[in-house]
Amino acid sequence: xxxxxxxxxxxxxxxxxxxxxxxxxxxxxxxxxxxxxxxxxxxxxxxxxxxxxxxxxxxxxxxxxxxxxxxxxxxxxxxxxxxxxxxxxxxxxxxxxxxxxxxxxxxxxxxxxxxxxxxxxxxxxxxxxxxxxxxxxxxxxxxxxxxxxxxxxxxxxxx
Numbered sequence: 145x146x147x148x149x150x151x152x153x154x155x156x157x158x159x160x161x162x163x164x165x166x167x168x169x170x171x172x173x174x175x176x177x178x179x180x181x182x183x184x185x186x187x188x189x190x191x192x193x194x195x196x197x198x199x200x201x202x203x204x205x206x207x208x209x210x211x212x213x214x215x216x217x218x219x220x221x222x223x224x225x226x227x228x229x230x231x232x233x234x235x236x237x238x239x240x241x242x243x244x245x246x247x248x249x250x251x252x253x254x255x256x257x258x259x260x261x262x263x264x265x266x267x268x269x270x271x272x273x274x275x276x277x278x279x280x281x282x283x284x285x286x287x288x289x290x291x292x293x294x295x296x297x298x299x300x301x302x303x
Contacts (some may be wrong), residue, residue, distance in 0.1 A: 146178050146295055152185035157256040158291045159190070159228055168292075171272070174295030179262040183232055186260060194230040194262075195222055198298040201236050215244050216252040231251065231261040233263040238264075238274055238281040246273065247285045250280060267294045 151172075158170045172179045204218045215237070218289050223229055228276065237246035253259050265274030268286055274283040 146182075148178065148181045148185045151178075151182045151293060151295055152176055155182070155186050155260050155293055156189050157296055158293070159260055166258070167251055167255045169250075169261055169290050170256040171250075171261055171263040171292050172295060173263045173265070173267045173272070173292055175279075176262075177180070178295040180232070181234075183230060183260070183262050187230055190228050192223070192226050192228050194232040196230045196233045196235045197266045198233045215242060216249045219249065220253050225289070226257070228258045228260070231259065231296045233264075234261050235264050235281075238283055240280050245285075246274070246283055248291050251289055263292075267292055267296075 146188045149224055155170050155172065160292075184189065187189070187194055200222055201219065205213055208218070219231070232251075234246065234250075236242070237249055238289070250259055250261055260279045263272060263274075265272060265283065267273075270287050272287050272290065272292070273281070277284070
């Protein structure tokens with residue numbers, strides 16, 4: 145059984161340590177309910193509400209229809225006064241129509257402010273994975289590009 149408050153404290157420690165210069169997002173990986181509860185506990189610790197990225201980014205992209213949109217800049221501007229962004233439901237970043245890479249976007253944002261995101265995929269042999277290889281939204285990235293808290297094992301990979 146996972147201690148969500150302890151995981152949230154670990155995530156906060158990583159966010160405090162990396163700050164804006166870290167350039168690595170903190171990713172919560174594991175079961176959806178564990179990620180959600182941990183993100184809620186982290187929200188209480190830092191006093192910032194999580195952003196449902198699927199909804200917020202979709203609305204921002206609709207509002208900017210007809211113009212070239214920088215997805216990373218749009219996300220970073222969602223909470224301009226906050227030194228920390230908490231992102232939940234980030235599956236929209238995997239859409240091939242955006243012609244972007246989810247990990248790249250999260251890393252670019254992490255250079256501007258501390259970011260903790262709920263990763264909807266899994267951590268497998270040092271790789272961040274999302275969807276099956278034959279799926280158009282498939283993503284297979286080196287996990288060292290992020291600070292990963294694997295809630296399924298209650299361990300982290302801090303590189």
